[in-house]
Amino acid sequence: MQAKSFRDVDLHERLLYSAFLILMGVGYLMAMAYLYVSHQMHDGKPGVSIEDIAFSYYGNRSGTRLESAIRGTMSGFLQPEERHTIVAWLQEGGYRPGYEGLVRPIIEQRCLACHGRDIPRAPGQPDLSSYDSVHEVANIDTGMSLLSLLRVSHIHLFGIGMLLFAVGMIFRRAQLAAPLKVTLILLPYLAVAVDILAWFLTKWDPHYAVTVVTAGVVLGGALAAQILISLYQMWWPWRGKIVR
Ligand code: HEC
Numbered sequence: 001m002q003a004k005s006f007r008d009v010d011l012h013e014r015l016l017y018s019a020f021l022i023l024m025g026v027g028y029l030m031a032m033a034y035l036y037v038s039h040q041m042h043d044g045k046p047g048v049s050i051e052d053i054a055f056s057y058y059g060n061r062s063g064t065r066l067e068s069a070i071r072g073t074m075s076g077f078l079q080p081e082e083r084h085t086i087v088a089w090l091q092e093g094g095y096r097p098g099y100e101g102l103v104r105p106i107i108e109q110r111c112l113a114c115h116g117r118d119i120p121r122a123p124g125q126p127d128l129s130s131y132d133s134v135h136e137v138a139n140i141d142t143g144m145s146l147l148s149l150l151r152v153s154h155i156h157l158f159g160i161g162m163l164l165f166a167v168g169m170i171f172r173r174a175q176l177a178a179p180l181k182v183t184l185i186l187l188p189y190l191a192v193a194v195d196i197l198a199w200f201l202t203k204w205d206p207h208y209a210v211t212v213v214t215a216g217v218v219l220g221g222a223l224a225a226q227i228l229i230s231l232y233q234m235w236w237p238w239r240g241k242i243v244r
Contacts, residue, residue, distance in 0.1 A: 006173045006233045014234050017170045021227045024163060028223060053213055054206035057199055059143030061091045065126075066138040074111070082106045094140045099131050107134065143203055153196045160192050164223070171226040174233050184225055191219035 009017070039052045067090055070083050078086075085106060089098045107115075107128050115121065115128035127133040144152075168185050176184075195215035201208035 004173055005175055025227050050209045054209035057143045057202035058206040059141040061140055064138045077110045093142045094138050096131055164188050167226050171230050174229050184222055188219050188222040191215045
């Protein structure tokens with residue numbers, strides 16, 4: 001059976017649909033505003049950029065005190081390949097296993113003469129004798145933790161899934177060319193899936209931030225189209241008399 005078109009929908013149902021769609025539209029705009037405010041300053045510049053998105057998931061892995069020291073004032077104490085090893089370790093997140101295997105031997109050999117625990121050190125001359133003390137000058141921001149990513153994604157999948165379902169149940173009454181209608185109904189589901197997958201990919205490689213943004217734009221666009229077309233066809237060109 002064909003779904004009822006909006007012209008067969010009585011006034012009460014139209015009012016109910018319209019109130020719901022408007023509320024969801026406003027809710028979506030609020031979500032965008034929240035995103036804007038919470039992401040915009042990650043790169044220190046106003047406005048949300050691709051870098052901001054990358055920073056929130058991937059973190060900012062350069063610019064630690066340790067990295068600037070070994071690229072700057074302390075660079076003379078290291079061979080170039082030793083410096084590469086330490087920088088690569090920092091950019092992978094500065095975790096303990098890599099430290100024990102690769103970094104500790106270099107630091108013990110090259111740095112502890114001046115950065116040992118029990119030797120007299122100037123105030124700006126940190127102790128580098130253990131993982132924990134090295135970590136203090138290598139405080140790396142690795143972005144959103146896996147735990148919060150999982151939490152946010154399951155809330156997002158359930159929440160947006162319900163929202164899309166309810167809006168789609170209303171929108172299915174719209175009179176549109178079938179291919180366009182099917183696309184507008186299915187595209188946002190695909191976009192949510194891609195968006196969330198891209199969060200995880202961005203945590204691993206910041207280049208995927210572009211995918212996060214693109215999928216978000218597609219989702220927002222399709223949702224806005226469903227809401228606006230539904231409202232338009234319900235109210236605007238007075239489509240026959242309303243059944244009471
Ligand atoms: C000959 C002694 C000496 C050696 C060897 C040495 N350092 Fe230093 N380091 C210092 C002194 C002195 C300071 C404090 C003054 C300064 O920043 O130049 C310092 C400061 C630092 C700082 C803090 C910089 C900041 O921004 O606060 C870091 C990090 C550091 N060194 C790392 C290293 C690493 C890594 C190595 C080994 C590759 C190393 N140092 C080898 C003497 C040394």
